[in-house]
Amino acid sequence: xxxxxxxxAGRALTDVVLELFRLNNxxxxxxxxxxxxxxxxxxxxxxxxxxxxxxxxxxxAWLARDMxxxxxxxxxxxxxxxxxxLVAFQPNPHHRRAQLAVLTERGREAxxxxxxxxxxxxxxxAEGLRVTxxxxxxxxxxxxxxxxxxxxxxxx
Numbered sequence: 001x002x003x004x005x006x007x008x009a010g011r012a013l014t015d016v017v018l019e020l021f022r023l024n025n026x027x028x029x030x031x032x033x034x035x036x037x038x039x040x041x042x043x044x045x046x047x048x049x050x051x052x053x054x055x056x057x058x059x060x061a062w063l064a065r066d067m068x069x070x071x072x073x074x075x076x077x078x079x080x081x082x083x084x085x086l087v088a089f090q091p092n093p094h095h096r097r098a099q100l101a102v103l104t105e106r107g108r109e110a111x112x113x114x115x116x117x118x119x120x121x122x123x124x125x126a127e128g129l130r131v132t133x134x135x136x137x138x139x140x141x142x143x144x145x146x147x148x149x150x151x152x153x154x155x156x
Contacts, residue, residue, distance in 0.1 A: 013144075020141070034121055035114045039084065047077050048086065048103065048111040057100035059092055068145070086110055 006014060031042030040048075050063050058066075064074035078101050081087035086107035089099040103111065126134065 016140075030121075034117050038110055038113050038117075040110060040114060043077050044081055044086075045111070045114050047074060047081060048107060048114070051087070051101055051103050051107075052111055057090060057102045059095065059098035060101055061098060063101060081107065 028042045031045060035041070035045050046067060047063065050067050051058075054063070054066070060075045060078050061071050063078070064071040067074060078087055082089060082101075085104055087101050088104050090102055092098050092100045
């Protein structure tokens with residue numbers, strides 16, 4: 001069985017991807033710990049943040065797309081948030097069945113509280129790192145994500 005060889009860039013990117021997988025797991029665990037006392041998880045916090053970042057109310061499918069997530073998983077989280085009074089559904093004038101997910105006042109308060117915890121935590125993580133290095137990492141990761149989206153690799 002012949003083994004395909006990586007280019008130097010391919011090998012380096014493989015190492016980055018493996019490190020990103022490990023980082024993702026650590027970030028989820030750390031985020032869960034950070035917001036646990038608020039009754040949130042990293043996944044719930046991410047959904048709330050996606051709703052906040054949206055220019056207007058969106059259906060779950062659009063939130064999932066913006067998050068790069070699976071619609072069914074995001075729907076489950078949004079339903080849980082609605083059960084807890086953090087999100088509400090509004091009629092969608094463009095689609096009868098795809099209701100719009102919006103934050104409630106309680107949801108806004110929970111998100112704001114999470115962000116108050118996030119600022120000192122992320123500042124500590126960033127300590128000693130150069131802003132230009134962080135910006136370079138962001139550019140590389142964003143380029144790879146866009147390539148995957150363009151090639152249809154990130155589709156459900």
